[in-house]
Amino acid sequence: MKVVVDQSxxxxxxxxxxxxxxxxxxxxDDGIVLLLQDDPAEELHARVKEAAQLCPALAIxxxx
Amino acid sequence: MTEARSAAPEFPMARGRCPFDPPPExxxxxxxxxxxxxxxxxxxxxxxxxxxxxxxxxxxxxRVSADPDLPGYPSQTPGVKARRxxxxxxxxxxxxxxxxxxxxxxGDFMVKKIERMRPRIQxxxxxxxxxxxxxxxxxxxxxxxxxxxxxxxxxxxLGVPYADRDFFHRCSKVLVxxxxxxxxxxxxxxxxxxxxxxxxxxxxxxxxxxxxxxxATGQVATGAMTVEEAAAMGxxxxxxxxxxxxxxxxxxxxxxxxxxxxxxxxxxxxxxxxANAVEELLRYLTxxxxxxxxxxxxxxxxGGCPVRKGDGLVAATDIANRDETQFPEPxxxxxxxxxxxxxxxxxGVHQCLGQPLARVELQVVYRTLYRRIPSLRLAAPVxxxxxxxxxxxxxxxxxxxxx
Numbered sequence: 001m002k003v004v005v006d007q008s009x010x011x012x013x014x015x016x017x018x019x020x021x022x023x024x025x026x027x028x029d030d031g032i033v034l035l036l037q038d039d040p041a042e043e044l045h046a047r048v049k050e051a052a053q054l055c056p057a058l059a060i061x062x063x064x
Numbered sequence: 065m066t067e068a069r070s071a072a073p074e075f076p077m078a079r080g081r082c083p084f085d086p087p088p089e090x091x092x093x094x095x096x097x098x099x100x101x102x103x104x105x106x107x108x109x110x111x112x113x114x115x116x117x118x119x120x121x122x123x124x125x126x127r128v129s130a131d132p133d134l135p136g137y138p139s140q141t142p143g144v145k146a147r148r149x150x151x152x153x154x155x156x157x158x159x160x161x162x163x164x165x166x167x168x169x170x171g172d173f174m175v176k177k178i179e180r181m182r183p184r185i186q187x188x189x190x191x192x193x194x195x196x197x198x199x200x201x202x203x204x205x206x207x208x209x210x211x212x213x214x215x216x217x218x219x220x221x222l223g224v225p226y227a228d229r230d231f232f233h234r235c236s237k238v239l240v241x242x243x244x245x246x247x248x249x250x251x252x253x254x255x256x257x258x259x260x261x262x263x264x265x266x267x268x269x270x271x272x273x274x275x276x277x278x279x280a281t282g283q284v285a286t287g288a289m290t291v292e293e294a295a296a297m298g299x300x301x302x303x304x305x306x307x308x309x310x311x312x313x314x315x316x317x318x319x320x321x322x323x324x325x326x327x328x329x330x331x332x333x334x335x336x337x338x339a340n341a342v343e344e345l346l347r348y349l350t351x352x353x354x355x356x357x358x359x360x361x362x363x364x365x366x367g368g369c370p371v372r373k374g375d376g377l378v379a380a381t382d383i384a385n386r387d388e389t390q391f392p393e394p395x396x397x398x399x400x401x402x403x404x405x406x407x408x409x410x411x412g413v414h415q416c417l418g419q420p421l422a423r424v425e426l427q428v429v430y431r432t433l434y435r436r437i438p439s440l441r442l443a444a445p446v447x448x449x450x451x452x453x454x455x456x457x458x459x460x461x462x463x464x465x466x467x
Contacts (some may be wrong), residue, residue, distance in 0.1 A: 011163070011413045013172030014420045019404075030167055031174035054405060056415035058124055 001045050002042060002063040005035045009059035016051035022059075023048055033059060067334045072109045073088055075102035075378065076242075076354050083451050085395060090114060090383040097404045102378065106145075107418050110138035111369060112355070116387035116407070119356075119365035125366065125411035128358045128377060130414055132156045137359040138376030140456055141242050141248025151257060151292070153300040155414060160414060165297065168283065169417060172221065172275050178420040179407040181217070185425055188216055189432040191211070197436075202443035205358060205463040209219070209433065210313035211306065214425055218305030220419075222298065223267065223274025224260075232256060241458045242354075260302070261295040274299070305418055311452070311459025316430065318460060319451065321442055323397050329433040330399055335427075341399035342426045347406035348397045350382035353458040358412050360391045381407040397466060440448040455464025 003023065012031035016024035022044055025034040040048055052060040077087035085091075092112040093100055113122050119143050122128060132139055133156075134150040140146035156166035171177070189209075196208040211233070217232045219226040238244045238252035264280045271277035275300060283289035289297075320327040330341045355378035360371045373375070385406050386394040392401075409416035415423070434440065442449075443464035450461040 009413075011166060011283075011415065012174060012417070013415050014173075017175045018420075018423075026174040026176065027171075028172050028176075029172075031170035031172075032167070038316040041446075048268075050405075054453050056124075056409075056411050 001040060001048065003035060003040065004046060004054070004058045004059070004061045005033045007032050009057045011057045011059075012042040015054040015056065019054060020044060022045040024038060025044050049054045070102040070179060072101040072466055075104055075112060075179050079453065083446065083449070084322075084397070085459075086350070086353065086380075086382040086446060090319055091386065093388060094383050099367045104138050104376075104378075105142065105400045106139065108136070108376055109272075110136075110378050111371060112378045112380055113367055113368075114380050114383045114387075115367060116384040118405055119381055119384040120411050121366050122214045122358060122377050122379040123407075123410060123414070125364070127361050127364050127461075129361050130156055130162075131158055132357075134361075134374075136374035136376050138357050138378055140354050140357060141244070141249070142246040143244045144456075146246035146250045147253045151296040151299070153251060153296045154416075155300055157309075158411060160305050162371065165287070166413075166417060168279065169275065169297075169301070171288060172278075173417050181221070182424050183219060183430065184220070185213075186432065187219055187427045188213055188434075189428050191234055191262055192356070194421060194433060198226070201463045202466040204445040205317060205465045206314050206460065207247065207430070207462075208312070210463070211310045211340065213313065213429060214309035217421070217425060218426075221275055222305070223272055223276040224263065224298075224302060231259065232302060234248050236307060239303055240307055241454060242453050242456060256299055256302075257292070257295045260284045260298040261291045264291055264294045264298065283299075299420070301337050301418070305421070307457050308416075309422050311351045311457050312345065312349065312422070312426055313429050315351060315461045316426070317465075318442070318446065318463065319345065320348060320430075320434070320458050321440070322446060326397050326399050327434060331438065333399075337400070338427050338431055339423070340401075340403065342423055342430065343406060344397065344399045344401055344403040345426070345430075346408040347385045347391065347403045350385045350406075350408045351410070351458040352410070352456070354456050355380045355382075355383045356414075359375060379407075379411075392427070396443075437467045441467065442467055 010033040077089045080088040098115045100111045154162045190331045192209045233253040235256040267280035268285045269276045279294045358377040360375045361375045409419045443466040
C-alpha cells in the first residue's frame with residue numbers, strides 16, 4: 001500500500017491522527033498532516049483505509 | 065402551522081415522541097424520498113439530502129458553496145442571515161479564503177495540543193463535580209457542570225476572561241436561538257463583537273499565551289486582519305466552543321440515564337471504549353440538528369437529483385447519522401458499535417475545527433461524572449424536560465438531577 005497525503009487540501013481535523021497515529025501526525029505549528037511512513041505494514045492497512053475514509057478534506061490517497 | 069403554499073413541507077420539522085430521535089418525517093424521507101424539496105422560514109425551497117452518502121457528497125463537492133451571501137443560500141434563521149451578511153467568519157467562506165483563515169487556528173486545536181490540556185480539563189471537571197456534591201439536591205446539571213466546563217476551557221484557550229461568562233452566555237443564547245428576530249440577533253452579535261474587539265485590541269499591547277493574543281499580535285498588529293475580522297473569528301470560536309459541548313454533556317447524560325445498560329458500559333470503559341462511546345453519542349444525538357446549509361455554484365447532479373445553480377442545499381446530518389447502510393439498527397444507542405464515521409461534526413473542509421477538544425472534554429466529563437456519582441439520576445420525568453426545540457443546537461435548557 002502506498003499512502004499519499006495532500007497537505008494543501010488538509011483542514012487539520014485530526015481524524016487520521018486519532019485512527020492511525022503510526023502513519024499520520026500533525027505539524028506542530030499549524031496542525032497540517034504529516035506522513036510518517038508512506039508504505040505502512042500490512043497490519044496497519046485497515047486503519048489507514050479508515051483514516052482515508054474519515055478524512056473530511058479527502059486529502060489522503062491510497063494506492064494498492 | 066401556517067397553511068402550506070406548496071407541497072414542500074416546512075423545515076426544520078417537529079420531533080416525535082423520542083426526544084433523542086430526529087423528526088419522524090426525516091426518517092420517512094430517508095427511506096422513501098431521500099432527496100426532496102423543503103420550505104424554510106424565508107419561503108425558499110432548498111433541496112434536503114438525507115442519505116449518509118449524499119450528505120457527504122454535498123459537503124465535499126467543490127461546486128457547492130458555504131457562502132451565505134450568495135443568492136439561494138438557505139440561511140438557518142433570520143438572525144443567521146442578518147449577522148452573516150455583516151460579520152463573516154471562515155465558516156461562511158469558500159477556499160482559498162476559508163483555508164487561509166482556518167489555518168491560523170488549526171495548530172491550536174490539533175490533537176496533540178488538545179491532549180496536553182487533558183489534565184487541566186480533568187481538574188476542572190473534578191472541581192465542578194466537587195461543587196455539585198457539596199451543593200443542594202436536586203441540582204441543575206446544565207449550570208453545575210455542562211455549561212461551566214466547556215466555557216472555562218474555551219475561555220482559557222482563547223484568552224477570554226471567564227468572569228465575563230454571564231455576558232457572553234446571554235449573547236450566545238440569542239445567537240443560537242431559532243426564534244430570535246434579525247434585530248435581536250444582530251444586536252447580540254454587535255454587543256459580543258464589540259466586547260471581543262476590545263479584548264483583541266488589549267492583547268496587542270499585553271499579549272499572553274492564548275489564541276486571541278496570537279491573533280492580535282500575529283494578524284491584527286501586522287495589518288493582516290482587521291480588529292472586526294479577528295472579533296468575528298473569535299465569536300465563532302467562543303460560541304461554537306461552549307454551546308455544542310455543553311449540550312452534548314447534558315443531553316448525553318439524559319440519553320445514558322435512559323439507557324442504563326449503556327451507562328454501565330461507559331462507567332467501566334477503558335480509554336478506547338470510552339472514546340468509542342463518545343463517537344456513538346455524537347452520532348446518536350447529532351445536536352447540530354438544523355442541517356448543514358450550502359448553495360450550488362453550477363448546474364449539477366447530486367444523489368441522483370438534478371440541482372440548478374443557485375439552488376439551496378440542506379445536508380441533514382442528523383438523519384444521515386441514522387442511515388442503516390452505515391449504522392445497522394441506527395435507532396439503537398450502542399456505545400460499542402463502530403461509529404466514528406458519523407457526520408455529527410459535519411464533513412468536508414468545514415468539518416468542526418474544535419472536534420479534538422470536544423472529544424477530550426466529553427471523554428473526561430462522562431467518565432468523571434458517572435464514576436464519581438454512580439447513583440446519578442433524573443430528578444424529573446424525561447418527558448417533562450425542557451428540550452431545545454427552539455435552538456439551532458439541540459439539548460436541554462435545564463437538567464434536574466439528584467443522587
